[in-house]
Amino acid sequence: MGIDPRVAGAQRYSVDLERPGMLHAAFVRSPHPHARVLAVDASGVPSDCVTLLPDDVQDLHLYGCQVRDEPVLTPLARHAGDIVAAVAAPTAEAAKAAARLLDVRYEELPAVFDPVQAVSPGTPLIHPDGALSAGEAVSIGVRPLAGTNVCHRFRLVHGDLTAGFGEADVVVQQAFRTPGAAHAPMEPHAAVAEWEDGRLTIWTGTQTPFNLRGDLAVAFGLEEERVRIIAIPMGGSFGAKTFVRHEAPLAALARKAGRPVKVVLDRTEEFVTLNRHPSVIRVRLGAKRDGTLVAKELDCWVDTGAYADCGPGVATKLGYAGVGPYRIPHVRVDALAIYTNLPPNGAFRGYGAMQSIWASERTMDVLAERLEMSPLELRRKNLLRDGDVFATGEVMHDVQFERCLQAAADAVDYERDPRGKGLCVLLKGMQTPSRAAISVERAGVGYVIRSAACEMGQGVRRSLQLxxxxxxxxxxxxxxxxxxxTDTSPFDTRTTSSRSTHMMGRALEVAVRDLRASGGERGYGEVHNEGGLDPDTGQGVASTHWHQGAAAAHVTVDEETGKLTIEHLHGVAYAGRVVNREGAELQNEGSMIMGLGTALFEAIEFADGQVTNANLSDYNLPAIGDLPKRFTHELIEREGAEVHGLGETVLPPVPAAIGNALFSLGLELHELPMSAERVLAAVDARDARAAAADSAPEARVPVAVDGQGLSG
Amino acid sequence: MGGGTAVEWLAPSSLEEALALRAERGGDTTVVAGGSFLAILMNQGFVAPTSLLSLGKVQELRGIDVVDGELRLGAMVSHRAVERDPVIRRDWPVLSRAFGLVASPRVRNQATVGGVLADADYASDPPAVLCAVNARAVLRSPRGVRQVAIDELILGFYETCIAEDELLTEVRVPAALGPAVYRKFRSRSSEDRPCVAVAAARSAGRLRVVVGACAEVPQHYPDVCAEGADGPIDDAVAREIGAVYAKRMAPLSDSRGSAEYRRRVVAVEVRRAVEMVGADGAGNGAGREGAGGEE
Amino acid sequence: MKLALELNGRPTELECEPDEMLLEVLRREGLGSVRATCGIGVCGACTVLVDGEPLSGCLTLAPKVEGREVTTVEGLAGADPVQRAFIEAHGFQCGWCTPGFVLTAKALLAENPQPSEAEIAEAFGGNLCRCGSYVKIVDAVRRAAGEPAGAR
Structure with a gap:
């Protein structure tokens, strides 16, 4: 065998695709965050170019993985960067130049960029006609609120919240915010689309070939078999290359051109293609004097941007993950997925869990302080154990939260000296329901394993081989x-949610048994996980198995500048059984490093709906020098356990662990990222509280500010 | 790029030839030193030069020499060369350090001493430190030669006093007679550009403190620095200088920090820089620590 | 214009425009390991060695490498000890940034055969890996430097 193509530089990605006679595309994007397209004049475009204009897509339909709300070309720009036309030309440069010659006239409309504002009365509606609920078997029914910008409302009701807070001796409340973030895979989105005899083939880097096939079939009014997706290995994705992105307008352009067309997005376009959901999360948490949790209320405003994409699913997962891995008898969650005039937000490593875990686990430390109790002890006292019932009604099994938490605490010697240290423990679900199928065929010297598990660097190919x-x-x-x-690979729900090794591993066992039993050339295996949550009550099966993890951070602060130093960061993931050890370690390390970026400096900045830092200098990604002084992690294994996904378990706990470490120093951070500037403001606030307490020593100064509003 | 009408590539091999071409073409040709900043602008579609005047083959612009104790850096000397040169490391360590903190080894291999000054990018590291060590830029044209101080050279965002027929050919740095530091405060990633940069140098009893990355041009207040002219600088003086710099400055806001935040950091970082160079008496040659460096 | 250089050890003459970046010219030659990514020289995915020193292909005007030695990962022929070390240390995930890291490591080790941890971090400051493979990349450099692998 030769050297791994990734190290030899021989790996090819969708940017490298070539097809005979291929043209190159450029998209024409709205400069306005909300504007009606009045007219498009293509008369200035050179004659060797093909233009795709609104009239060319009259016969096409709205598509969307959870809500069918997205047009192939939009007559109504709902975010700055929305695609209103496209051009194909002999070279990519010529296409870009021609795109600039297309003259589009707009009527600007009032826009909204904040999810809380977007649900207040009198706000302009971004999808005034409402949207259809998707027919696709996603894990949730979609619950739009008519006449509002809410495209989905997820509620969870467990016990009696009023009674619960009535039992509480101490109640804390706090609102938290998280910003939009860029997946920023090194490889941009790219694809080639080609039509032959009315059949569409797309070569693209995607995590979701079957969803893409289904959605494009809807958009183009085709039977699914008339669409073929070939999923090229990706140069990173992290959720960015899910569902339909650039592929729809590209396919329409190829149809018009009658030739294959390729597109490669530039770095600026990446920032308006798909981002992470900004959120506002208000947590109210009540406990008995001894630390027993009795009630929790979560209100979540989840900004899904101009199109729903998988926002309903993100709001759902964010909602129940925010309950945390605790026994709480009375819980209410209300999570809204809300349209705004920002670029669409979608799946991002963690799928909403980071946002609510940040809010929820920060609140645990606020409560611990009010109770004058160790945050570790408060958590331990309330953690879910085998046989406990979670807020969704599920009975917990193979529960390892305490082991994860204790391992994290021990790594930073938390019990000896908790100063400057913070903890976080998390529960996260896996895509449920879901289905995975795989085939194994005998080949000359070995076997061929076919599945729709997509390679994006996470090592799924290697895991399948092992x-x-x-x-x-x-x-x-x-x-x-x-x-x-999609023509030859058996069906798979998608390569997301850290589910491939777990699901495909189980399906492969079935396939291998089938191969042996039949004695033939091919074995086939398929596994189904049933479940899903009722969107109105949050009851049902959120996840057939739980991703469990924890993190601990030790920080020091330059209190004159707010600059943080991470002395030690430790991540813990429950792995069950490890299939590919180096791959598992890389997933842990990568998740933690992405979590560091989220915690410390990653945020997409907007001014009137325009991204103002759409490049990798103004939007920093973590570099090697950003690793903490000590950077450690572990995989908790258990003999005989099933394989647990690891792709994103230790990203969500990193911000909260660091936030809690700051909180142990009296520094209260409620908004990500925890920039030096925000930390310095927290130093000022702490010092002001201390000064106030000195001048009025008899007055009790609450460290946790009750009733903090959404402006907090 | 690479399409449309042919672009002219001018690659003179002597300074005389380069100066003649520059004088002849003026603003119709774009000077290429290292070319990194120009390439960024071209890649973003902000500029599309029709003529490029590359100084890459002009050997006279590549010298690193010491003449009468004064360091002379040719305009085409790379950041990497300043970082590595043994004489600069020994006698002007603050320059090695500051140039070594710029971006990545790749950029430092490409970016040049002349280019970074002529670009006048507010968030670059070298202008502040060169200003603090009292460097002068040599500007040449067929009309003659002139030398300008760094704070006379840089006039605003990406704007200098270099005339359309002039080339920046050399940077001259006086002998370092005392300690100097460059503090690069990054508010985000370790690889970020500076949020606040402070260069401070003490030489022959004179203190120069220059703040970079906070305004259109490096900020230098000689009257404030005069407070630290003689004798050891105590903490109170350092604090006062920091406070006055912070108060007088009108910092800008960008992704790396708001104006108000920068003002806070300026007070702290200026104080720290002054403490570092002020600790050892009048700074007459003692302690060549150019280190300092980072937060 | 004509551009004569030594490309991956072979004297080569290429056609380029004066305002073209080296990245484009090399990709046109089929050197797909040099990858357009950030366009502003901050990520290192288009790193090439010019006379042994790393440069950003996206920021280097092609005519500037006239007469110089240009090396891409394709020129290492897969037998390079640094590449072997990356494989042994599992110092990569999606592979997009890997050629840039390999070339940067080669330049570092040529200059400094026993780099300290701080020197490794400094040398790789301008190479971004969004997959976050940094720990194992550092291990790879240590292996290539002949040190035993160790946890950070």
Missing amino acids: MGAQMLGCEPGQIDVPEPD
Whole structure:
């Protein structure tokens, strides 16, 4: 075998695609965050170019993975960067130049950029006609609120909240915010679309080939079999390359051109293609004097931007993950996925869990302080254990929260000296319901394993080879894992949610048994996970198995500038059984590093709906020098356990662990990222409180400010 | 790029030839030193030069020499060369340090001493430190030669006093007679550009403190620095200088910090820089620590 | 215009425009390891070695490498000890940024065969890996430097 193509520089991605006779596309994007397209004049475009104009898409339909609200070309720009026309030309440069020659006239409309504002009365509606609920079998029914910008409302009701708070001796309340963030995979979005005999083929870097096929079939009014998706390995994705992105206008352009067309987005376009949901989360948490949690209320405003995409699913997961891994008899969650005039927000490593875990786990430390109790002890006292019932009604199994939490605490020697240290423990679900199928075929010297599990650097190919080798009794190198192709790969829900190794591993066991039982050339295996939550009560099956993890941080602060130093960061993930050790370690390390960026400096900045830092100099990504002084992690394993996904378990706890470490120093941070500037403001606030307490020593100064509003 | 009408590539091999071309073409040709900043502008579509005048083959612009104790850096000397040169490391360590803190090794291999001054980007590291060590830029044209101080050279955002027929050919740095520091405060990633940069130098009893990355041009208040002219600088003086710099400045806001935040940090970082150079008496040659460096 | 250089060890003459970046010219030559990513020289995914020193392909006007030695990962032929170290240390995930890291490591080790941790961090400051493989990349450099792998 030769050297790994990724190290040899020989790996090819969707940007490298070539098809005979191919043209290159550029998109024409609205400069306005909310504007009606009045006219498009293409008369200045050179004759060797093909233009895609509103008239060309009259026969096409709205699409969307959870709400069908997105047009192939929009007559109504709902965010700055929305695609209103497209051009194909012999070269990418010529296409870009021609796109600039298209003259689009707009009528600007009032716009809204904040999710709380977007649900206040009198706010302009971004999808005034409402939207259809998706027919697709997603985990949730979609519950739009008619006449508002809410495209989905998820509620969870467990016990009696009023009674619960009535039992509480102490109640704390706090609002938290998180900003939009860029997935910023190194590889931009790219694809080639080609039509032949009315059949569409797209080569693209995607995590969701079957969803893409289904959605494009809807958009183009085709049977699904008339659409073929070939999923090229990705140069990173982190949720960015999910569902339909650039592929829809590209396919329409290729249809008009009658030739294959390729597009590669530039870095600026990446910032208006798909981002992470900004959120506002208000937590109210009540406990008995001894620390027993009795009631929790979560109100979540989840900004899904101009189109729903998977915002309903994100709001749902964010909602129940915010309950946390605790026994709480009375819980109410109200999570709204809200349209605004920002670019669409979608799946982002963690799928909403980071946002609510940040709010929820920060609140735990606020409560601990009010109770004059150790944050570790408060958590331990309330953690879910095997056989406990979670707020969704599920009975917990294979529960490892305490082990995870204790390992994190021990790593930073928390019990000896908690100053400057913070903890976070989390529960996160896996996409449920879901289905995975796989086939294994005998080949010349080994086997071919076909599935729709997409490679984006997480090592799913390698994991399939390793698992297959063990089950089939051969060498990993004797197993060929071709790239997913919806024409030949068995169905899979999608490569998200840290589910591939778990689901595909189980399906592969079935397939190998089938191969042996039949004695033939091909074995087929399929597994289904049933479940889902009722969107109005939050009851049901959120997840057939739980992602469990924890983090601990030790920080020091330059109190004159607010500059943080992370002395030590430790992440813990429950792995069950490890399939690919180096791959698992890389997933942990990568998740924590992304979590560091989220915690410390990543935020997309907007001015009137325009991204003002759409480049990798003004939007910093964590670099090697940003690693904490000590950076450690561990995988908790248990003999006989099932394989647990690891792709995103230790991203969500990082911001809260760091925030709690600051809180132990009296520094209260409620908004991400915890920039030096915000930390310095927290130093000022702490010193002001201390000064007030000195001047009026008899007055009790609450450290946790009750009733803090959304402006907090 | 690479399309449309042909772009002219001028690559003179002597300074005389380069000066003649520059004088002849003036603003119709774009001077390429390292070319990193120009390339960023071209990649973003902000500029599309029709003629490029590359100084890459002009050997006279690549010298690193010491003449009568004065350091002479050719305009085409790379940041990397300043960082690594043994003489500069020994006698002007603050320059090695500051140039070594610019971006990445790749950028430092490309970016030049002349280019970074001629670009006058407010968030670059070298202008503040060169201003603090009292460097002068040599500007040449067929009309003659003139030397300008750094705070005379840089006039505003991406704006200098270099005339359309002039080339910045050299930077001259007087002998370092005392300690100097460059403090690069980054508010975000370790790889970010500075939020606040402070260069401070003490030489022959004179204190120069220059703040970079906070305003259109490096900020230098000689009257405030005069307070630290003689003798050891105590903490109170350092604090006072920091406070006055912060108060007098009108900092800008960007992704790296708001104006108000920068003002706070300026007070702190100026104080720290002054403390570092003020600790050892009048600074007559003692302690060549150019270190300091980072927050 | 004609551009004569030594490309991956072979004297080569290429066609380029004066205002073209080296990145474009190399990709046109089929050197797909040099990858357009940030366009502003901050990420390192288009790193090339010019006379052994790393440069950003996206910021280098092609005519500037006239007469110089340009190396991409394709020129290492896969047998390079640094590449082997990256494989042994599992110092990569999606692979997009990996060629840039490999070349930067080669330049670092050529200048400083036993770099300290701080020197490694400094040398890789301008190479971004969004997958976050940094810990194992540092391990790879240590391996290539002949040190035993160790946890950070």
